[in-house]
Amino acid sequence: MIVLLALAVLGTLGLGAVxxxxxxxxxxxxxxxxxxxxxxxxxxxxxNRDLAPVWYLALAAAGLSVVPFAPGxxxxxxxxxxxxxxxxxxxxxxxxxxxxxAPNAPFPLIGAYRYVAxxxxxxxxxMFVLIAAALPAESLSLLAIVESQREIWNVxxxxxxxxxxxxxxxxxxxxxxxxxxDAADIATGTSADESGSARALWEVxxxxxxxxxxxxxxTVFFGGPLGPALPxxxxxxxxxxxxxxxxxxxxxxxxxxTPSRMLTILWVVxxxxxxxxLAISGVIAL
Amino acid sequence: MTDLLVTLLAAFTVWTxxxxxxxxxxxxxxxxxxxxFIAVGGIGVLLSAPYIGVATVFMMAVEMMVMAIFMVMFMxxxxxxxxxxxxxxxxxxIGAGVVAALGLGAAVLLSSPPSNPVLSDADVVAxxxxxxxxxxxxxxxTAGVTLLATMVGAVILSSRQGRFGNADEGxxxxxxxxDGEPAGRKPDNGGEGHHHHGGxx
Numbered sequence: 001m002i003v004l005l006a007l008a009v010l011g012t013l014g015l016g017a018v019x020x021x022x023x024x025x026x027x028x029x030x031x032x033x034x035x036x037x038x039x040x041x042x043x044x045x046x047x048n049r050d051l052a053p054v055w056y057l058a059l060a061a062a063g064l065s066v067v068p069f070a071p072g073x074x075x076x077x078x079x080x081x082x083x084x085x086x087x088x089x090x091x092x093x094x095x096x097x098x099x100x101x102a103p104n105a106p107f108p109l110i111g112a113y114r115y116v117a118x119x120x121x122x123x124x125x126x127m128f129v130l131i132a133a134a135l136p137a138e139s140l141s142l143l144a145i146v147e148s149q150r151e152i153w154n155v156x157x158x159x160x161x162x163x164x165x166x167x168x169x170x171x172x173x174x175x176x177x178x179x180x181x182d183a184a185d186i187a188t189g190t191s192a193d194e195s196g197s198a199r200a201l202w203e204v205x206x207x208x209x210x211x212x213x214x215x216x217x218x219t220v221f222f223g224g225p226l227g228p229a230l231p232x233x234x235x236x237x238x239x240x241x242x243x244x245x246x247x248x249x250x251x252x253x254x255x256x257x258t259p260s261r262m263l264t265i266l267w268v269v270x271x272x273x274x275x276x277x278l279a280i281s282g283v284i285a286l
Numbered sequence: 287m288t289d290l291l292v293t294l295l296a297a298f299t300v301w302t303x304x305x306x307x308x309x310x311x312x313x314x315x316x317x318x319x320x321x322x323f324i325a326v327g328g329i330g331v332l333l334s335a336p337y338i339g340v341a342t343v344f345m346m347a348v349e350m351m352v353m354a355i356f357m358v359m360f361m362x363x364x365x366x367x368x369x370x371x372x373x374x375x376x377x378x379x380i381g382a383g384v385v386a387a388l389g390l391g392a393a394v395l396l397s398s399p400p401s402n403p404v405l406s407d408a409d410v411v412a413x414x415x416x417x418x419x420x421x422x423x424x425x426x427x428t429a430g431v432t433l434l435a436t437m438v439g440a441v442i443l444s445s446r447q448g449r450f451g452n453a454d455e456g457x458x459x460x461x462x463x464x465d466g467e468p469a470g471r472k473p474d475n476g477g478e479g480h481h482h483h484g485g486x487x
Binding site: 078 | 311313314317320336337340341343344347348350351352354355409410411
């Protein structure tokens, strides 16, 4: 069973990442990166520069490992599964920062600092949304959260949860309105001085993180593997694929604003909204 | 197996803790400390405290990220990549280190901790929750409100806007060369500069 679940996690992550890259229309671009020479910057932090894409991919895998692929079966069956996911989110910020800091070059560094300023306040709505999802289940275990959605999905009884979590997903995957790390306005930011296989791996890790975060959103808001007729993993894959497409569409449709204005939006609008969300979810759960 | 893992994690904790003082950059020091705390969190998980262990890793990841940025900001070490020493006040710190090591070592050797193994079917996370919001509620909430007040205070102190106008009003960036022209935008010399906005609250 454990071998099956490990295969499911790795297969979902690998195939999902390839499909995400294909959806973004960047297969040729990424494949071309492998043929390219690597850029060397002056006095980089080699350890962190080389490890950042690996950490990013590892965090996507660790996050997906707590997601149940069938009711009652997750690779990492932890009583605090949702806290483990939150830890992966927090370490992702560190990873993106190190990815921009390590090359010792201006644009990557600007991307790194900009991203941290935006991503740290995003952690707060993320935590409130995840805690709210744990309330009806009366447990931090993702298996229990899936079980609590047998009658009604969390997306219906916690309507603010999914929109707030969408912002978290876009932040974790450096996409669209929340892409303050690798955006075009600072010459692709943390990736500006990177090319070759390391750059390709970084893009693959971004795609893998989108798969992982979408699978978690499917589990927390859409009942994960629950569904009629089809087996659990198939339902999870269907829901994850739909959410991947939805998050990617959102990322393309919404414009990015300046970091300072986004900071105001995050602290003044989204933080009180997530408080409200937690309060409403708490009252309903009682 | 658990003993071996705990030993390895403890060794990793000490090694990364030592690295904090041997590396030459604030960012490297912060994240070495983060690795040290991640290993401590791992030990927590192995000691049947999954929530405390995982939450330690989560909190330390966020905290060390914030700390790295604050240290770079206040330590005049642009970007954290300029080499600089992580140690200072040598005599005092050696003394403090020896006293702390002897004290903690004596505490470990002389005390007899209770032997109270956790039952395998105990719901430790729920028990922790009942403890935190039951008998330990006062401590927990006092610490929580204190931290919240600190955060609000820090945000207000670092805010650009204040009751006496903007914090950077009249400030000039340092020169590009010693005693040189200020970097960045030139301050305007017209009458506009003497006109003060804002109330006298």
